[in-house]
Amino acid sequence: MFAIYKKELRSFFINPIGYVYLGVFLVFSAVLCCYTTIVAASYNTSSYFRYMIFAFIILIPLLTMRLFAEERKLKTEQLLLTAPVTITGMVLGKYLAALTLFVGSMLFSCINFIPIYVYGNIERAGTSYSSTQIGPVTGQIFGSFFALLLLGAAFLAIGTFISALTENQLSAAVITIGVIAAMVFLNLLNSLKDSDGQQIISSYVIRAIIDWISVLSRFSTFSYGVFDFSAMIYYISLAFVFLFLTVRVYDKRRWG
């Protein structure tokens, strides 16, 4: 498993894809952070994190599209499947490699917050109201950041699963974008209103179901700086289910 992890991580950096991902991620997050906080003259980072989720729709498939599709196309999966490695080990090795790059890029994007803190310090020094909160709320940033990591981990697992279904990288990417976009935008259906101000989805039950499925609705509690244990379990089990399904895909192919 560790050999596959290492190989996969390495292949991100000998192929352009890893650099494309890192470049796009860092530039996008920096620009977004700049516009949502400094340009908007606000210490509120919640919209930054919210928009980052939309960026994931494009960024996550970049990491996952080639994980299995490429191996299948070049028949190199035969090497992995006839080597003394379990299928679970293979799937986990690949998933963890993508996760490592994702978490690394997330951590690196934390430098975006430095200017906000610097501004906050300067402004606080210039005012006499020491009782009010000036500057970013660290708890909110931590909560949102953590939630974003969990969300990304779940999305990566979905991308991994889809990559195992096809041998074409491009179709893996397109399907992943479609699925993640659907999961992100599903929540917006609930807030759709017609001209009379009535909600278009009138049934409460359906709204509740959509709300339950939606990955976005669980995100909001974190963004208030509240640690939502059930949401964490939700994201982790989402990742687990899709990794399990990936293993099953390979098991099934062996038996097919």
Next chain:
Amino acid sequence: MIKIEHLVKNYGSNCAVDDISFEVEKGEIVGFLGPNGAGKSTTMNILTGYISSTAGRASIAGIDILSHPLEAKKLIGYLPEQPPLYLDMTVKEFLNFNYNIKGCTLDRAAHIQEICEVVKVQDVLNRVIRNLSKGYRQRVGIAGALVGNPQVIIFDEPTVGLDPKQIIEIRNLIRTLGKEHTVILSTHILQEVQAVCDRIIIINKGKIVADEKTENIARIVENNRRFNVKISGPQKEVLSALKNMSGIAYADVLAERDGDAYTYMIESEAGTDVRKKLFYEMSAKNWPIIGLEALGVSLEDIFITVVDQSSKGTVERERERKAVRRGERGRGRTTLEAAMANEMVDEAKKRRESQSSIGLSNLDEDQEDYHDDGTGQPGAEGKED
């Protein structure tokens, strides 16, 4: 060392491997011979744990591949039909990856060095696999299979797409490996298994049709009864003389001409060597033999022999022969081509006869016929002169 018991693999309703059983002893080199689509790769994929079987058991050194896959896979080095190479790695990185993934405990540097020397890839060690030629890629694939010094080595068509020099090198390599390892290799080329293997398992349509020592197969090959003989002399007389000669079961002229000499294909009756007799008879008639070439026994002939023994239905046999012929296309002159040449000669003959009887009454048809002759059978035209 390797034991396969009643192996069955179905793909939907299509049966790829149908109740195969065999055993391979330690240190044996076994050739898996069969036409394309016979089930060779499927059997190997099952044996290496890449796919599972529908029924039956496969075990390596007593370890079942399905119930203890990790232990069994550690004993196997596998080179699939298409070598599984990571094109973006260098050869060194690829071998190191193989080393890691197999969880080797041997001394890394020395072990990889040794393998590189055996398969002769030292010169390209630091080159990216993408830039290597087909022959080198194949060798890197073999090197990958050898990492970890596995007891059992399985090669699926290891010489496909290589040039003759490389083929000889790879065969020598396999022979060397056979001294210390158990080797199974699959191929659809008879000469290949004859050259390297101790034992030949012939498989067709998912069934084993023969499991013989190579010497036994070689005996069939030596019992060669067919020759191409080039005789300088009048075609019709020579042919009828050949046909009337005792000891010759079959004779026909091929569409090949060399000056005033024609090539004839003859088949002697079983158990007789007609070559000397042929020489004296032809020389008595003053028709010099300017060439005599034994036709190599093809996989097809072995099949016919073997399948005859296993007394199958004629229709099925014919289908098998066709399948073999298809597989052999492009490997020099086959009996199929010879038969085609004969047909062409016959057709041309018939056409000539019908033309002369019809006369010039039906011009349109005649023109069409000429057109056909001109484009389709230039060789046959020349023959009749």
